[in-house]
Amino acid sequence: MELLKQLFAMAKGQTEAWQKMIQMVGGMPTLYVVLFLVIFAETGLVVTPFLPGDSLLFALGALGPKVGVNMPLITIMLIAAAVLGDAANYWIGAKLGPAVFKKEDSWLLNKKHLAQAHEFYEKYGGKTIIIARFVPIVRTFAPFVAGIGKMSYAKFFVYNIIGAVAWVLACVVSGFYFGKIPFVQKHFELVVVMIVVISMLPMVVEIIRARGRRVAREIEVIPAADPVQKHV
Numbered sequence: 001m002e003l004l005k006q007l008f009a010m011a012k013g014q015t016e017a018w019q020k021m022i023q024m025v026g027g028m029p030t031l032y033v034v035l036f037l038v039i040f041a042e043t044g045l046v047v048t049p050f051l052p053g054d055s056l057l058f059a060l061g062a063l064g065p066k067v068g069v070n071m072p073l074i075t076i077m078l079i080a081a082a083v084l085g086d087a088a089n090y091w092i093g094a095k096l097g098p099a100v101f102k103k104e105d106s107w108l109l110n111k112k113h114l115a116q117a118h119e120f121y122e123k124y125g126g127k128t129i130i131i132a133r134f135v136p137i138v139r140t141f142a143p144f145v146a147g148i149g150k151m152s153y154a155k156f157f158v159y160n161i162i163g164a165v166a167w168v169l170a171c172v173v174s175g176f177y178f179g180k181i182p183f184v185q186k187h188f189e190l191v192v193v194m195i196v197v198i199s200m201l202p203m204v205v206e207i208i209r210a211r212g213r214r215v216a217r218e219i220e221v222i223p224a225a226d227p228v229q230k231h232v
Contacts, residue, residue: 007038011052013059013179013188018067032074035060036081039168042140044085046092049140054171055192061175062188075172082164086129086143090156093147126151129159133167136196 006024009017022031035056042051057078064071132142146156178184184191 003034007034007056008052010063011055011059012192013062015063015066018059018063022067028068028070031069032077035074036077039078039081040085040088042085043082043143044088044092046089046140046144049137053136053139054134054195057168057171058175058179058192058195059188061172061177062179062184063175064172065176071172071176075168078172079164079168082133082168083160086160086164087157089140089143090147090151090153090160093144094150095147126155126159129156130163130166133163134170 003021003024006017006021010021021034022028025031025034038051038056039053041048042053060069060074060078061071064074126146128138128142129146132138143156143160178191179188
């Protein structure tokens with residue numbers, strides 16, 4: 001639990017949390033392994049969508065150089081983690097499929113999360129694998145849905161590579177440059193919250209639209225009132 005606590009503190013941009021984590025895990029090389037595993041799990045395991053993704057990468061770009069992180073090395077490692085995570089998630093979906101989602105009331109493994117990712121996938125097609133990289137929760141479930149839908153792995157792999165490179169570079173590089181701005185340094189936690197909120201917007205909009213479409217379909221199937229009854 002202490003490790004998770006420090007991890008979320010790191011994502012909030014707390015320099016001391018990064019320094020403490022380095023001490024906790026026993027040095028910089030182990031920190032790289034921890035970050036690799038976090039990004040792999042956040043993208044590759046449907047049970048861990050709660051782990052920090054965008055915010056951790058942004059904080060890495062902003063604070064990594066200050067605590068001695070080898071930025072080129074860790075960036076390459078995290079791109080690899082994102083690629084391998086999505087690949088693992090795809091094959092889990094292909095092998096296990098909807099059987100994993102039998103419990104309706106489970107906090108993480110429920111059909112609502114699967115349905116949200118599926119609606120996103122239906123709208124954007126294969127490009128979902130790229131777009132979903134920037135949308136928390138959908139990012140975790142999109143490759144799983146692609147596996148269930150038996151999307152061509154060759155096609156998935158191309159989208160996976162493009163999405164991983166775009167996501168990691170966008171977050172780390174933006175953190176590196178925006179992290180130098182005084183306002184961002186002073187209100188880092190607020191900026192992180194804004195990043196999370198903005199990244200969640202596409203999913204929220206899609207959920208609202210999906211509900212609107214369902215309501216519209218329900219209205220269409222309601223039988224019209226009997227004309228004779230109208231004049232009674």
